[in-house]
Amino acid sequence: MKILVCISHVPDTTSKINFTDGDTKFDTNGVQFVINPNDEFGLTRAMWFKEKQGATVHVINVGGPETEPTLRKALAIGADEAIRINTPATDGFSVAKQLANVAKEGAYDLIIGGRESIDYNGGMVPGMLAKLIGANFVNTCIGLEVEGDKATAIREIDGGKETLKTSLPLVVGGQKGIVEESDLRIPNMRGIMQARKKPLNVKEPVEANSETNTVSFEKPAPKGSIKLVDNVDELISLLHNEAKVI
Amino acid sequence: MILVYTESEEGKIKKIALEAVSYAKGIADQMGTTVTAVSINADDTAELGKYGASKVLEVSDDKLKKFNGEAYADVIGQAAKNEDAKVIVLSSSANSKFLSPTLAVNLEAGFVPNVFSLPESTSPFKVKHNVFTNKAFASTEIKTDIKIIGLGKNTYGLKENETAATSEAFSPNLDAHDFDMEIVSVDKATDKVTIADAEIVVSGGRGLKGPENWGMIEDLAATLGAATACSKPVSDMDWRPHSEHVGQTGKPVAANLYIAIGISGAIQHLAGINASKVKVVINNDPEAPFFKAADYGIVGDAFEIVPKLTEKLKEFKAQNA
Ligand SMILES: Cc1cc2nc3c(=O)[nH]c(=O)nc-3n(C[C@H](O)[C@H](O)[C@H](O)COP(=O)(O)OP(=O)(O)OC[C@H]3O[C@@H](n4cnc5c(N)ncnc54)[C@H](O)[C@@H]3O)c2cc1C
Ligand SMILES: Nc1ncnc2c1ncn2[C@@H]1O[C@H](COP(=O)(O)O)[C@@H](O)[C@H]1O
Numbered sequence: 001m002k003i004l005v006c007i008s009h010v011p012d013t014t015s016k017i018n019f020t021d022g023d024t025k026f027d028t029n030g031v032q033f034v035i036n037p038n039d040e041f042g043l044t045r046a047m048w049f050k051e052k053q054g055a056t057v058h059v060i061n062v063g064g065p066e067t068e069p070t071l072r073k074a075l076a077i078g079a080d081e082a083i084r085i086n087t088p089a090t091d092g093f094s095v096a097k098q099l100a101n102v103a104k105e106g107a108y109d110l111i112i113g114g115r116e117s118i119d120y121n122g123g124m125v126p127g128m129l130a131k132l133i134g135a136n137f138v139n140t141c142i143g144l145e146v147e148g149d150k151a152t153a154i155r156e157i158d159g160g161k162e163t164l165k166t167s168l169p170l171v172v173g174g175q176k177g178i179v180e181e182s183d184l185r186i187p188n189m190r191g192i193m194q195a196r197k198k199p200l201n202v203k204e205p206v207e208a209n210s211e212t213n214t215v216s217f218e219k220p221a222p223k224g225s226i227k228l229v230d231n232v233d234e235l236i237s238l239l240h241n242e243a244k245v246i
Numbered sequence: 247m248i249l250v251y252t253e254s255e256e257g258k259i260k261k262i263a264l265e266a267v268s269y270a271k272g273i274a275d276q277m278g279t280t281v282t283a284v285s286i287n288a289d290d291t292a293e294l295g296k297y298g299a300s301k302v303l304e305v306s307d308d309k310l311k312k313f314n315g316e317a318y319a320d321v322i323g324q325a326a327k328n329e330d331a332k333v334i335v336l337s338s339s340a341n342s343k344f345l346s347p348t349l350a351v352n353l354e355a356g357f358v359p360n361v362f363s364l365p366e367s368t369s370p371f372k373v374k375h376n377v378f379t380n381k382a383f384a385s386t387e388i389k390t391d392i393k394i395i396g397l398g399k400n401t402y403g404l405k406e407n408e409t410a411a412t413s414e415a416f417s418p419n420l421d422a423h424d425f426d427m428e429i430v431s432v433d434k435a436t437d438k439v440t441i442a443d444a445e446i447v448v449s450g451g452r453g454l455k456g457p458e459n460w461g462m463i464e465d466l467a468a469t470l471g472a473a474t475a476c477s478k479p480v481s482d483m484d485w486r487p488h489s490e491h492v493g494q495t496g497k498p499v500a501a502n503l504y505i506a507i508g509i510s511g512a513i514q515h516l517a518g519i520n521a522s523k524v525k526v527v528i529n530n531d532p533e534a535p536f537f538k539a540a541d542y543g544i545v546g547d548a549f550e551i552v553p554k555l556t557e558k559l560k561e562f563k564a565q566n567a
Binding site: 124131217 | 315339340344351354357359360374378383388431432435436440445446470488489494496503514520524526527539540541542543545551
């Protein structure tokens with residue numbers, strides 16, 4: 001089985017979000033970048049397929065050279081090969097098109113992405129990719145088994161979960177649950193050393209149009225101060241009369 | 247023409263669908279056009295006119311009894327083509343989020359999710375949406391001929407707009423490829439309010455010490471008709487199911503009222519719940535960061551305050567019933 005894991009390179013969850021260039025660009029100053037958490041769960045599931053079912057695992061990112069440390073981290077966790085498509089990620093559709101090109105060429109059986117990137121929260125790249133390459137698609141995936149060319153996936157729905165049977169090629173949008181938090185791996189020294197020698201192939205992009213264009217960013221207005229109360233009667237009265245939520 | 251997909255569950259139109267219709271009507275007014283709704287296996291769509299739909303396409307097909315992303319995207323896409331829709335409005339339910347990217351590729355339409363207000367302008371078509379998990383907003387132009395908007399939950403609200411609506415049957419062409427996926431089982435708690443649908447969410451953190459103490463959280467939630475939620479470590483330790491984990495890496499919460507009990511207010515937690523309108527914190531540490539993010543707070547021991555709050559709320563409900 002050939003697996004491709006899509007890795008989005010995002011600011012660490014503790015990052016302060018600021019913008020530059022007249023609020024048109026994300027300010028990367030002092031920001032630590034990491035593998036998108038949803039993708040890290042997916043990558044860990046891919047490692048399980050590698051170890052238990054002999055799968056080969058490639059990781060891919062669409063982005064500039066600055067994303068290479070993130071791809072190296074994925075290699076240190078255990079992926080066999082990394083691919084970087086050398087073009088800035090402008091919108092979900094153009095990223096999906098770049099990925100589709102590599103996905104088709106590489107004839108991957110399973111492609112694992114995340115439910116969403118925690119930066120732009122698009123939640124669209126895996127679904128678009130699936131449609132572009134004619135693969136099946138399962139979103140918000142919290143469980144995945146593959147046998148031959150058949151897959152069983154569990155997906156989170158509002159208020160519960162659903163079990164699906166489908167066939168490969170398959171694209172999933174993964175999240176916590178596809179593996180547990182305690183299954184996540186911190187790269188060890190040996191992994192980090194090996195990762196240096198593993199291939200990280202840089203590919204030039206194909207022609208791909210973007211359909212959307214973010215023109216500016218804004219930060220929410222600072223919050224007014226809290227009203228502290230010292231008993232529950234007062235709280236109930238405020239929630240009823242002032243906030244009008246009960 | 248603005249097309250809106252109006253989701254139903256067990257045949258009943260969902261509240262988020264009415265919010266989506268209200269929003270679609272808002273855009274229709276900006277653009278001087280009308281709203282057509284498309285519904286799949288809904289029993290009664292009369293209510294849609296009340297929020298501004300002037301036409302309802304009713305699809306009823308047993309093959310569509312269970313949600314299927316590919317097939318549902320096909321239905322909506324065909325409706326859009328038939329009606330020559332320029333803008334399509336979808337909600338932010340798990341199912342709508344599942345099908346939106348498929349629909350976008352089918353129609354070569356640009357898609358923007360988490361939109362929270364009417365377009366800033368319709369030509370060029372520019373919308374505002376949440377990014378960085380509610381830590382910022384972006385203003386994005388959709389450049390394609392057809393535009394798809396994912397409306398954030400509880401952002402626009404319900405706006406009545408009585409319109410004479412006609413309804414007609416719509417039979418899409420579905421082929422075998424639409425059903426490459428077989429749903430083998432659905433496991434859903436039907437007696438509980440889900441975080442996605444809830445107006446009020448009661449959430450507990452590590453401050454509650456252990457899963458045995460969740461009875462008081464459940465009681466408070468039941469009293470308020472609220473959904474229960476929790477912080478990430480609580481679900482990581484298996485005190486509560488993963489489906490209750492809210493925050494940047496869990497579920498987003500956009501409720502009218504979010505009550506955080508024994509939760510410190512870490513940046514990742516706040517990011518996911520910030521879209522809620524009113525936030526209440528109950529924590530015994532006055533220095534907890536949540537006090538900087540909430541609207542109302544009580545400094546004190548949750549084990550004393552929560553049962554008292556539930557009791558007083560029951561009295562309040564009895565008086566105001
Ligand atoms: C990559 C990443 C992603 C993350 N994503 C999320 C996420 O999506 N959601 C999330 O929630 N977290 C997330 N976290 C974790 C986050 O950083 C915090 O660790 C977590 O939110 C803390 O949970 P807590 O508030 O329940 O626990 P704690 O931080 O331990 O806080 C417990 C609170 O309870 C209070 N308390 C104790 N006893 C009582 C009492 N008797 N009465 C009242 N109050 C009491 C304490 O004063 C304290 O403030 C993430 C972390 C990382 C690194
Ligand atoms: N630039 C990118 N390169 C590779 N994969 C990406 C990129 N952007 C998004 N993805 C994948 O698509 C998922 C959803 O991203 P998004 O649609 O941007 O929310 C992510 O979790 C990744 O798996």
